[in-house]
Amino acid sequence: MTKVPVELLPHLRRARDVADRHYAEPLDLDALARAAGVSKYHFLRCFAAEYGETPMQYVSRRRIERAADLLRATNLTVTEVAGLVGYASLGAFTRRFTELVGTSPSAYQRSGLTARIPGCYVFMLGLKSAIPAKRSGPPAS
Known part of the structure; x- marks a missing residue:
């Protein structure tokens, strides 16, 4: 090493x-x-x-983590999410997502039962401001 x-x-x-x-x-x-x-x-x-992990494995993992956030929190299609996180190929995105998450992007999206942010807001406001950041630490009371 x-x-x-x-x-x-x-x-x-x-x-x-x-x-x-x-x-x-x-x-x-x-x-x-x-x-x-x-x-x-x-x-x-x-x-x-x-x-x-290699730099490109790191980038790929970060993209998939972000895609999971988008699939869980918005009503964007899998194709739109793939493009937003940097994948030009839906097949490559689906394959990598399934490898890392253990389920297909569409099955992952269907499994979420939370209210979703409309995709038009995501596109209008941009990714960073439209999707709530993950919180670390204890929840606020």
């Missing part, structure tokens, strides 16, 4: 932050390595050693 130099950790976090902020945009290894300021092969080895 690769030992990650301590001085590289802030650079890896910067690249991970870029992936978190721009998950819906086309991201590749070169762009993330540029954000970290190191060669793409060194970045790939160090990122995988530090976070336990």
Whole structure:
């Protein structure tokens, strides 16, 4: 296993932050390595050693997490959600979603019994402001 130099950790976090902020945009290894300021092969080895997954696995997981939020909270179609989180192919989105979540996106969406935000609001207000952020910690009383 690769030992990650301590001085590289802030650079890896910067690249991970870029992936978190721009998950819906086309991201590749070169762009993330540029954000970290190191060669793409060194970045790939160090990122995988530090976070336990490759940079592109991380981006894919973040996209699917966001898609799950959208499917649970909105009335958008699976195709619309796939496009919003950065997938150009519905088949690739469905395959990856099923791998990570254990059920298809449409079955996942049907299983939710919560009130949904109309898709027109999501498109009008943008993703970040329309979907409530996950809360951590104890619920407010």
